[in-house]
Amino acid sequence: MVTIYDIAKKANVSAMTVSRVINNTGRISEKTRAKVKRVMDELGYVPNQMARSLVLQQTHLLFLLITDITNPFYTTLARGAEDAAQKHGFRLLFGNSDEKLAKERDYIDTILKTRADGVLVAPAGDASLPHLEALRKHGVPFVLLDREVPGVDSDIVLGDSKEGAHRLVKHLADMGHRHIALINGSLTASTARYRLEGYREALKLYDLEYAEENVLETSFEPRNDLTEIEHWLDRLRPEVTAIIAGNNVLAVEVIRTLSARGRRVPDDMSIACFDEWAAYAEIDPFLTVISQQAYQFGYLGMQLLIDRIRDGEAAGPWKKIVLPSQLIVRRSVRRLGAEG
Amino acid sequence: MVTIYDIAKKANVSAMTVSRVINNTGRISEKTRAKVKRVMDELGYVPNQMARSLVLQQTHLLFLLITDITNPFYTTLARGAEDAAQKHGFRLLFGNSDEKLAKERDYIDTILKTRADGVLVAPAGDASLPHLEALRKHGVPFVLLDREVPGVDSDIVLGDSKEGAHRLVKHLADMGHRHIALINGSLTASTARYRLEGYREALKLYDLEYAEENVLETSFEPRNDLTEIEHWLDRLRPEVTAIIAGNNVLAVEVIRTLSARGRRVPDDMSIACFDEWAAYAEIDPFLTVISQQAYQFGYLGMQLLIDRIRDGEAAGPWKKIVLPSQLIVRRSVRRLGAEG
DNA sequence: TACTTTAGAGTTATCGGTAACACAAATTGA
DNA sequence: TCAATTTGTGTTACCGATAACTCTAAAGTA
Incomplete structure (x- = not known):
């Protein structure tokens, strides 16, 4: 795997100079910048996110945890979350808990280990409490979707x-x-x-x-x-x-x-x-x-999350969005006469 | 964020001892192990995956990239992939390219930066070639699902x-x-x-x-x-x-x-x-x-991927699985008489 | 008893980046 | 002309973990 040092050596500069080129920080002469960039292209360099996150203490990764990936309600919600994340330049990854606490725990575990910047969670149920407490304890901002969890204060998007x-x-x-x-x-x-x-x-x-x-x-x-x-x-x-x-x-x-x-x-x-x-x-x-409004669950939830990540405490008290729903009458209900 | 050093200090041992407890490696007395574990619980320690992956050079993370998260074909496929991954103890994260090359590129980027151990890809199309070449170049094993890409040799699961x-x-x-x-x-x-x-x-x-x-x-x-x-x-x-x-x-x-x-x-x-x-x-x-057989696309694809990750070259030549499909006759086709 | 082995630790270097500081050369200003 | 800046780049330390090695005390052995 190509590292910043390989680039540095080949370009006859220090690793720091390469880092500056990558991040567009500090002062660099155009000549050096061009040279480093050329070498980077030649060697097909991709920054190691692990090393980067380790020192920067942030991953720029967001997670969405849903409970049933085969349910159109959640996949539509996922599209909304995705669009909102993209609008703000965040990367979004999905996880599926299948309504199972054990799976949810595994994902929360992955999220904590990965040090995600934030999480959108449709919790499996009330017993998700410890999972959310873990997120809170480790300072990972999260927004609840679709379901409340007694004992958890957070931003939340709900239906009525x-x-x-x-x-x-x-x-x-x-x-x-x-x-x-x-x-x-x-x-x-x-x-x-x-x-x-x-x-x-x-x-x-x-x-x-x-x-x-x-x-x-x-x-x-x-x-x-x-x-x-x-x-x-x-x-x-x-x-x-x-x-x-x-x-x-x-x-x-x-x-x-x-x-x-x-x-x-x-x-x-x-x-x-x-x-x-x-x-x-x-x-x-x-x-x-x-x-x-499945799409809005995701879209608005993601906005709440990003606000919370950007502003932290300054985002103010917990916000609760309750989305109205709509009755759509179709064929699966029969009109009963007096005899019914 | 609690680190291994915080644990070490509080437990009056070295960081290495804590690491040994975490990973169950090396020799440790039961007394020390218990003490370290207690402190870990107290402090709510979660290992930093970044630091870990950095030195281990592997993340134990797998990705599934699909092209339309709202399409039941792909979500069913996703469930199959998930089940197979779980069976082998791998964590799986999802990405959705929305049939868009730019989104796909972003995900491939994330995957490369994250140094995933392997990827299951339903490619957006033939123009996904450079994305797959990037994976290959960086040594990330991948399996194609549903679609071939001319110019790419790999394990693949297809329908006929x-x-x-x-x-x-x-x-x-x-x-x-x-x-x-x-x-x-x-x-x-x-x-x-x-x-x-x-x-x-x-x-x-x-x-x-x-x-x-x-x-x-x-x-x-x-x-x-x-x-x-x-x-x-x-x-x-x-x-x-x-x-x-x-x-x-x-x-x-x-x-x-x-x-x-x-x-x-x-x-x-x-x-x-x-x-x-x-x-x-x-x-x-x-x-x-x-x-x-959407579920099988994911399940079998994941098995191919894990074989490839475990055995590398030793997994043998590229495998191609072609899954049979089935005609299911329902109501959306009308029988035409002689007049049709 | 003296030497070897083993159990149970600790030390040091390293993974691949970046922040903070250092420093020489070039440029500026009085 | 010489000190003060500015510019461009390098050095060092560190993020949080682990591998490889080292070390000490206890146990085993001839």
Whole structure:
């Protein structure tokens, strides 16, 4: 590997002079600069970031940690974060925790070891607390995305999950559904808690029945084994005509499970959920959803992060951005007559 | 930031002893080890990866560079790569080039500067050549995914694009379509070239007409502005009843464009394409596709990469894995009667 | 008992850069 | 003309870790 010393030797200057050329610092004669540059090109020199970061104490690297790289919500968010990072001249790397704390811990570990300048985190859940505390302790600025973590104060970008759940229940009620079930992610995720809360409040508000067996707490990430969902569907009160899914992945899995046993959506069961299935939804408008501004989650979150990196304390008190969502009515909810 | 020297001082040992505890090397008495460990925990010590990599000359970091993080084909591939990396105890970071050479260059730059141990690359196109040459020159092992780059010899995992295009044309012909258009990615991507080639060969084979205006070469990544596609649809020979899209993104965009002007799929136009829309396709089986084993692209590619990192030259001659694809017939292609 | 081996440490040099300071030659100013 | 600047470049120390070597005391051996 070519080092600054190889360049120095070949160009008949000191290493420091080469360093000055690379960084465009200090005074250098045009002649020397040209000579050094030529040698650098000849030898195909690439600065060693490790050595550089070691002495500079900063890497100029940012990380984005998401919980499900196959979920369009997060990949759209990632594009937003990427665009904002690029706008400010930062490099962004992605990690995928798969909703698993162990994987998240590994990434946090990598991030700490790599001494990243900052991190955008969609946390796996409340148990992410120690991971975030580690970041804080080591002075790595971070911004939370999509989920709160009790005990952590930080900049954060959220959607209004409670309001969203409210709107979904209202829509289903408006469509004539009186018995509405909920399949949710783990309650260790704040989004799941708020969605459950919104669901229960709205049921009460619209005078709809709440039944424990109509609510399933499982996990947001895709699973191979659908038996848990199957069993839940079996236990469901027979009057149930509509299901709210805590996210897009759950909605898809419920529909798969239903259709595997010959039950069709929306004819035999209505479904509505949180989050879009990105571009695909446009060509085949099937799922009725609460659409969140995924791109903005990433874009605004990245801006908060960069502000925090640039200004530190001076960026002021923690900022909390709550992004509004939107109900998009499509075909997966059936209108029920008086008989429903 | 806590360093090895802080630990050493507090534990009343030398830095080297601490290093030995961290890495479990050399001889250390249980008493000393325990003492050092306790101090490390107390101070919340995290090794500085920069300093470590600098002296060890290896980072234990792997990169995956994909061209479109919002495309389920690549995110599924990413999950495969991740699983394989984890199985072998490597850390994996992601980058997204967005099909843009400049972004790809930046990532390659980051990768070189970071002195990654290896890279999995889905190249933006033939012009990625210098990027790959840079990796080669600096001794960073890499494996190509999905696309060949003329002039580059390396391990590679590919789909059989020509065969796929062939099968799509055959299917459409079998369904009664005689005039089939093709919207394709940039021919600077080998997949686009092979798909075009397969398309033309198959047209000839099944005695179908080829017309230049029925073929559009554009780009694989999503666009905001659909006018190019619009204009192309306008220029299309009126006899055209079916369109093959070079990938899933193009298919979605064609359908959007058509539907914006009130033309429906498959009633007014049939569509078939390469690549799935992951989970969503299962709940709403709409697009007829050539399905590629995205997960395997990543999983097998990562295995090739790790073999190469571990064994270097000893891993033998370059390996080329060609993964078979599968035609999945759904609703986006209409069967034409004699009148079609 | 005296010599060798081994366990359990510490010392020093180094990885590839950069900051801070030093210094000679060229230029400026009174 | 000579001191004061300025310009261009080199020297040294250090960032935080590890490899290779050294050293001492205890244990083993003939």
